[in-house]
Amino acid sequence: MSELNFHWFLPTNGGDGRHIVGGGHGTVVESAGGRPASVPYLGQVARAAEQLGFDAALTPAGAWCEDAWITTAMLSQVSERLKFLVAFRPGLLAPFLAAQMAGSFQNLSGGRLLLNVVTGGESHEQRMYGDFLDKDARYDRCAEFLEIVRGLWTGLPVSYAGKHYEVENASLTQLPHPVPRIYFGGSSPAALRVAARHVDVYLTWGEPPAAVAEKVSRLRELAAREGRDLTFGIRLHSIARDTAEAAWAEAGRLLAGTSDDQIRRVQDGLRKSESEGQKRMLALNGGTRDDLEIYPNLWAGVGLVRGGAGTALVGSFEQVADLIERYAAAGISEFVMSGYPHLEEAYWFGEGVLPELSRRGLWQHPAPAGPTAAAVPFGAS
Numbered sequence: 001m002s003e004l005n006f007h008w009f010l011p012t013n014g015g016d017g018r019h020i021v022g023g024g025h026g027t028v029v030e031s032a033g034g035r036p037a038s039v040p041y042l043g044q045v046a047r048a049a050e051q052l053g054f055d056a057a058l059t060p061a062g063a064w065c066e067d068a069w070i071t072t073a074m075l076s077q078v079s080e081r082l083k084f085l086v087a088f089r090p091g092l093l094a095p096f097l098a099a100q101m102a103g104s105f106q107n108l109s110g111g112r113l114l115l116n117v118v119t120g121g122e123s124h125e126q127r128m129y130g131d132f133l134d135k136d137a138r139y140d141r142c143a144e145f146l147e148i149v150r151g152l153w154t155g156l157p158v159s160y161a162g163k164h165y166e167v168e169n170a171s172l173t174q175l176p177h178p179v180p181r182i183y184f185g186g187s188s189p190a191a192l193r194v195a196a197r198h199v200d201v202y203l204t205w206g207e208p209p210a211a212v213a214e215k216v217s218r219l220r221e222l223a224a225r226e227g228r229d230l231t232f233g234i235r236l237h238s239i240a241r242d243t244a245e246a247a248w249a250e251a252g253r254l255l256a257g258t259s260d261d262q263i264r265r266v267q268d269g270l271r272k273s274e275s276e277g278q279k280r281m282l283a284l285n286g287g288t289r290d291d292l293e294i295y296p297n298l299w300a301g302v303g304l305v306r307g308g309a310g311t312a313l314v315g316s317f318e319q320v321a322d323l324i325e326r327y328a329a330a331g332i333s334e335f336v337m338s339g340y341p342h343l344e345e346a347y348w349f350g351e352g353v354l355p356e357l358s359r360r361g362l363w364q365h366p367a368p369a370g371p372t373a374a375a376v377p378f379g380a381s
Contacts, residue, residue, distance in 0.1 A: 004328060004363050006354065007056040007085060008049035008346055009338035010075070012037040013065035016045075016341050019257040022266055022305035035341065037066050043078040045342050052350025053365040056083035058235075058336050060308075061118050063125055069101065076109045081367055084109075085183060085336070087116040091131045091141055095148035096170050103153075106176035113176070116183040117142065117199065119191065122274060135274050139190035140164065146182065146198040153179050183233065187215070187276035195230070196222035201334060205277050206236040206311035207284065208295040209323075213330035220331075233334030234327055237302050237312035238349045240320045247314050251299055254340060255289060258305050263287070266305045273307070281310040297323045312339070317352035324357065 014021040017034040035041050049057055059068040072084035086105070090098065106113045119142045120126045123134065133141060141164040148165060151158040157171045184195050185203035195202045202219050204212055216232050223230045239254075241247040267287045270278060285292060285300040292301045294311070297319050303310020313320045324335065339345025357363040 002333060003361075004324070004332075004357065005055045005334045006053070006349075006363065007058055007334065007336045008045070008054040009336065009342060010037075010042050010045060010057045010059045010071070011035075011338075011342045012042065012068070012071055013060050013062070016041070016343070018341055020254055020302055020305055020340055022258070022262060037071075039074055039078070041343075042071065042075055045346065046075050046079045046082055048343055048346045048350075050079050050082040052346060053354055053363075053367075054082065054337075054346070054350065055366055056085045056114055058085040058116060058338075059087060061087035061089055061116075063128055069105070073105060073109075076105075076112060081112075083112045083114050085114040085116050087118050089118050089120050089126075089129070089131075090145040091120065091126070091133065091138060092129050095145050095165055096152065096167060096172075098145070099149045099152040099172060100174075102149075102180055103172060103174050103176040106178070106180055107174060111178055113180045114183060115180045116185075116203070117146070119186060119194070135188070136190050137164075139186075139188075139194050143194050143198060146194070150198070185235070185277065187280060191276070192219060192222055195219060196228065197226050199230070201231045201233050203233045203235055203334075203336065205281060205309045206234055206298065206313075207280060208298060209326045209330045212327060212332065216331035231333055232331050233336060234332045235309040235336045236338075237309065238320065238337050238339045238345060238353070239299070239312050239314045240317055240348050240353050242316065242352070244316045244319055247316060247319075251301060251312070251314050255292075255301050255304075263289075263304045266307070270307050278307060281308070285310060295323075309338075317356045320349075320353050321356040321360065321362075324353070325360070325362070328362065 015036045046057055059072050061068050068086045068088060072086050102113060119138050144162040144165050148158060148160050148167060152170060152172050153176060155175050157169050158167055159169055160167050181200040183201040183203055184199035196219060204215055219230055239247050239250050270282055281303045284294050285303045292299055294300050297313060297315040299312045299314045300310060302312050313323055337349060354363055
């Protein structure tokens with residue numbers, strides 16, 4: 001089993017706090033309160049993730065959060081090594097401009113850009129941005145977009161005439177070095193076709209390991225038909241503690257902080273989603289507080305009030321590491337994690353789970369010889 005990579009999350013969608021940030025993905029975001037998505041606070045989260053050994057930080061995209069490009073460009077100046085997994089929607093940028101922006105970010109940050117392509121799962125939100133294509137057409141456009149962008153990054157002139165884009169003799173003066181890896185998620189047939197042909201890392205939300213293994217197998221087969229290999233990642237929350245009892249107590253506290261009215265309101269909104277992945281998340285939690293441990297140490301409670309990734313690893317450091325190993329056996333090598341609050345949970349995971357995985361030979365700090373290799377306990381000076 002190869003070494004695993006771990007990424008954290010920057011809470012630009014409704015701020016951060018000791019409760020779940022509810023909503024998103026077509027529903028109204030309900031803030032956790034207390035910690036706005038400011039550069040000082042997000043800088044704390046980014047520096048903690050960097051110090052603890054996370055490779056990158058995902059920043060979301062959407063009408064409910066700060067712009068990912070601008071936010072991460074600012075945070076790159078208050079961190080040193082951490083990469084930024086910038087989510088963006090290809091239909092809202094011309095391919096040449098996106099290729100140019102990525103090159104500028106990559107070269108000016110010292111190679112710290114990764115790209116998370118978000119095609120856009122909710123038509124009503126896309127229309128807020130002036131995009132009136134339906135879901136399948138958005139995926140067709142995304143495929144054209146990625147073909148042009150990848151062509152531009154080769155340094156050769158690109159001429160392309162498609163259904164959605166046309167460029168003539170386009171060439172970049174400043175090429176990104178290295179070329180950013182492209183991450184992508186989606187569970188519909190159209191999404192899987194785009195992933196197989198154009199992306200580097202396919203991301204899935206946190207379903208039980210058997211379901212993840214089935215999806216990985218399907219994508220591998222589709223990519224093989226295109227003569228390509230993919231890397232696979234998973235998006236999860238984390239509640240890891242010294243003991244299982246303490247972890248489940250924290251999960252209970254988070255659940256107790258959500259009202260039945262909030263659950264009903266968010267679930268009603270999420271059921272209108274066009275996203276196949278969102279439908280799969282809703283099926284895991286069933287819309288109720290009952291039977292939320294859907295697999296040993298995998299908890300679907302987050303998805304009761306949050307759109308998108310709705311499951312969390314819950315348990316002792318050893319139990320969480322065990323489940324991570326099961327996902328690794330299913331083909332996952334990259335883990336995009338988060339937790340509430342994001343600053344404290346980065347330390348719980350980084351000081352508890354990552355060292356356990358290191359002892360098992362599954363992870364090593366990306367900068368072991370540097371000054372950030374040894375983590376400082378939260379609150380210490």
